[in-house]
Amino acid sequence: MLKAADLDAIRAIITRAKRWDLFFSMLGILSLMVGVLTFTVLFVDMAIQGVPRLSYEFFTSFPSRRAENAGILSAWVGTILVMLVTALSAVPLGVAAGVYLEEYAPKNWVTDIIEINISNLAGIPSIVYGLLALGLFVYYFGFGQSILSAGLTLALLILPVIIVATRESIRAIPQSIHEGSYACGATTWQTVSDHILPYSSAGILTGVIIGMARAIGETAPIITIGALTFIAFLPTAPFAGDPPAGLFDWILAPFTVMPIQMFNWTSRPEAAFTVNAAAAGFVLVFMTLAMNGLAIYLRYQLRKNIKW
Amino acid sequence: MTASASHPSQPLPLGSGISDRLSKKASRHVKERIIEGLLFSAAAFSVFVTIAIVYVLVKESWVFFETVPLSDFLFDTQWTPLFDDAHYGIMVLLSGTLTSSAVALLVAIPLGTIIAIYLSEFAGFKVREIAKPFLELLGGVPTIVYGYFALTFLTPILQTIYPDLPGFNLLSAGLVMGIMIIPYVASLSEDAMRAVPMSLREGSYAMGATRLQTALWVVTPAATSGIASAYILGISRAVGETMILAVAAGMQPNLTFNPTEPGATITSYIVQVALGDLPHGSIGYQTIFAAGLTLLLMTLFFNLLGYWLRKRFREVY
Amino acid sequence: MEAGVEGTLLKAEVRDLDFFYGAFHALKRVSMPIYDHKVTALIGPSGCGKSTLLRCFNRMHDLYPGNRYAGGGIVLHPDDTNLLAPGVDPIEVRMRISMVFQKPNPFPKSIYENVAYSLRVRGMTNKSELDDRVESALKGAALWGEVSNRLKELGANLSGGQQQRLCIARALASDPEIILFDEPTSALDPIATASIEELITELKEKVTILIVTHNMQQAARISDFTGYMYLGEMVEFGVTDQVFIKPQKKATEDYITGRFG
DSSP states (O other): OOOHHHHHHHHHHHHHHHHHHHHHHHHHHHHHHHHHHHHHHHHHHHHHHHGGGOOHHHHHOOOOSSGGGOOOHHHHHHHHHHHHHHHHHHHHHHHHHHHIIIIIOOSSHHHHHHHHHHHHHHTSOHHHHHHHHIIIIIIISOOOSSHHHHHHHHHHHHHHHHHHHHHHHHHTSOHHHHHHHHHTTOOHHHHIIIIIHHHHHHHHHHHHHHHHHHHHHOOHHHHHTTOOSOOOSOOOOTTOTTTTOOTTGGGGSOOOOHHHHHHHHHTOOSHHHHHHHHHHHHHHHHHHHHHHHHHHHHHHHHHHTOOO | OOOOOOOOOOSSOOOSSOOGGGSOOHHHHHHHHHHHHHHHHHHHHHHHHHHHHHHHHHHHHHHHHHHSOHHHHHHOSOBOTTSSSOOBOHHHHHHHHHHHHHHHHHHHHHHHHHHHHIIIIISOHHHHHHHHHHHHHHHHSOHHHHHHHIIIIIHHHHHHHSTTOOSSOHHHHHHHHHHHHHHHHHHHHHHHHHTSOHHHHHHHHHTTOOHHHHIIIIIHHHTHHHHHHHHHHHHHHHHHOOHHHHHHSOSOOOOOOOTTSOOOOHHHHHHHHHHTTOOTTSHHHHHHHHHHHHHHHHHHHHHHHHHHHHHHTOOOO | OOOOOTTOOEEEEEEEEEEEETTEEEEEEEEEEEETTOEEEEEOSTTSSHHHHHHHHTTGGGGSTTEEEEEEEEEETTTTEETTSTTSOHHHHHHHEEEEOSSOOOOSSBHHHHHHHHHHTTTOOOHHHHHHHHHHHHHHTTOHHHHTTOTTSBGGGSOHHHHHHHHHHHHHHTOOSEEEEESTTTTSOHHHHHHHHHHHHHHTTTSEEEEEOSOHHHHHHHOSEEEEEETTEEEEEEEHHHHHHSOSSHHHHHHHTTOOO
């Protein structure tokens, strides 16, 4: 039988243990606050510096030697074109690889190697992809320092993200759906194209957006392939100029992108360029936040509306 | 999915042939095989990417090492590849990489672990639902922006505390890099902790343990391998991070382990050379591939270590 | 409760207990006595609320949001305190009322550390004291002979039955007043089950036992008192022999004779 003295001892121990609980809770909240605070300070500081600089002219001007005339026209156009190449090459490839690994791959050493390899690729620093592209796309294939080289580089970089996202969304589909389809006499491809892909498309889209958001902000591999930092012209539009440009001439044009423009301005000593850097950074963060936010929202909706 | 089941032998007389309607359609079969082949090539493509990376880096480094002996590369204490009196001591760049990574990990590992434990074991559903996406956003900010933040915001603040701190320094870059890595460490560690089955927690609580006791004595040990691979991912992020260092740490090679000095890392050196105008095929051009190969080997080592840890210490619940 | 209770002391009493999982009314005005140094069994079809009732005793429900004790209580004697009162610390309750789960859940630690855990939680650090208490708990759980020379091995290396006895030793180490068993043999083979049952009957010398079981033979074999629950209500409670041989209620009889439905 428990004596009163023992009970008091137990209560003293619990009180002490709970004090540690409370201490840790506070430590946890504090640590979270470090992250929240840093992000807030970063965003607000950049907004204070950069937002006054955001004007119509800032978006429609080329970079300039004079900070107050400089703008991000070539940068945002370049970013969009590069992203287009990236999406067009990475999405089909990544989704196809994900589908193969989930629906077709037999359990053997080839599959093992592919799987280990993909997780390994995800861990390779982005600048190494830049070196690969420099050796392969720029010189070996002769694409030069072009939109095509940059787009393909970023495509390789986000390929693992898309493959993993595809596999996870496919895995979320219950086995019964597969069996239902096969029981109707469907072939593997019919099962994939009629059921698996449509049902997992929202999840795949989420992964694609996250991958693209990462690609938009990547600077190092693009610098490595030798993207120029001062581009005061746009790639020629299809059929424009004289003689008329071809449909895909822009793809081999030199270019710059948002993060490179920001890097360029950040490394200038003059304060006026720092303001430009802040403005470009604000636009860049806004773009990535919007994309990540969209992905998070999509995933939230998806989880809420799950039907099986 | 493609496996076919064997059918029990039937006492009925076997048909002499297969009826037309049940026979495999050759055309359908061929189409399926072609599609499977295409999908397989997409998956196998990733292997070619790896091979291409290794090939390009080794090929260019090979030329480099024909000029520069490996011993110089490993043991020389100067890195001046672009001077007339060229030295190629990778140690100089490694010291920058290690110093900045150490600073970053001193921030990211404790904070990331505390956040993971807090979110997994202490925080309510609501807090977790808000905090996790927020951490994801934090991890999604482009690193060039973090670099800008380190250079224009953190360094001036640090300078009010240490007036001698130079405008470019490894400390400021490392600290911001640490904050950038927190989400990776926190989110992967939290996943590992949440994978610990509830029955273990209940066992601990049923003995009268508090939340902290359960978290530190039962959940964390049970999730060790997952947490370790989160740390390893953090390390390889730190080692491979480029832009924060290129912007905020200066790019002058400096053999130092003192974070208050400026320094170049393997990654920021590559950026510096790429920004310049080195002719293709020159020895300066090849140095970046040798540096890149060093970086690849380091991250490969960490990746394999993480893979091995997961295999070796896979939790058996 | 007119069951024969001469010579037995009351250890705890459930009084008019109501419990909700969110909006689901899981326990409806449940009342029952728990007698000191006796084995009390709770039987009933799955979903009847027997595990829910068991988990009220050590406030396990407090771990999850949405659970609500909505009236009545569990009075622990001789303190005469309501375990479910808001002012009562669930941690203190769990230190005094231990639990063994359906599936053995040893911690990923050594055999020794598994048993020492409930002592460490109480701040015990003295090595020789820990050694003594671990040894006597393992002896109490009839496991000492099998593991005395492998205390440093992982608990997960033991067989299922041994793991469950390890969990019993863990529950026993801190000298609890009551041990709760939540279908402790449902994951075990018949031989391991027999050894656990034997152990439970021995344990009542030291501690009061409340056991949930879906196995009526088991309840008949090892318990002194039995409560039959259905749809969150206590249909019948009494001395085990009486409940099984001469049930007072038709519903109990139907369940026990397998005519349930």
